[in-house]
Structures are given as C-alpha cells and as structure tokens.
Amino acid sequence: MNGKTxxxxxxxxxxxxxxxxxxxxxxxDYSKSRxxxxxxxxxxxxxxxxxxxxxxxxxxDPVRVNALLRAAIxxxxxxxxxxxx
Numbered sequence: 001m002n003g004k005t006x007x008x009x010x011x012x013x014x015x016x017x018x019x020x021x022x023x024x025x026x027x028x029d030y031s032k033s034r035x036x037x038x039x040x041x042x043x044x045x046x047x048x049x050x051x052x053x054x055x056x057x058x059x060x061d062p063v064r065v066n067a068l069l070r071a072a073i074x075x076x077x078x079x080x081x082x083x084x085x
Contacts, residue, residue: 051065
C-alpha cells in the first residue's frame with residue numbers, strides 16, 4: 001500500500017466487542033478531510049465502476065474501456081431481434 005492511506009489509530013483492534021462486531025460509534029477527524037479530487041473528471045451523468053485488478057491492467061484508461069463496451073453493445077444490438085413499437 002502507498003503511504004497516503006488512512007492510518008489506523010492505535011488500539012483500533014480493541015474497537016470490536018467480544019462477538020467480533022464493530023463498535024457502535026467511531027470518531028473521525030474531519031478537519032483533515034479534503035474534497036474529492038476526481039469529481040471534476042467525471043461528467044454530470046457519469047457512473048463510477050470498479051474494475052478488478054486483472055481487468056484494469058489490460059485497460060489503461062477509460063477511453064479504452066468505453067470503446068470496448070460500445071463495441072459489445074453494438075454486437076449485442078445487432079444480434080437482438082428488433083421489436084416493433
């Protein structure tokens with residue numbers, strides 16, 4: 001992992017009760033929070049999709065993913081019988 005991940009507070013393993021359930025309440029230091037730096041890259045109607053690591057290695061950027069998905073949509077629509085309105 002990189003050094004920019006959230007660090008566990010010391011003693012965080014004690015936050016689970018005897019049955020292994022999570023604590024009822026956690027306190028976060030929101031003074032250290034920052035706005036989402038990726039929000040401007042996504043369009044208004046964009047949908048975020050998480051790719052599995054092996055798939056992400058093949059596709060370096062969203063342009064390639066979208067091109068493949070559009071080709072798959074075109075192939076599916078070509079094979080699908082058209083309905084009459």
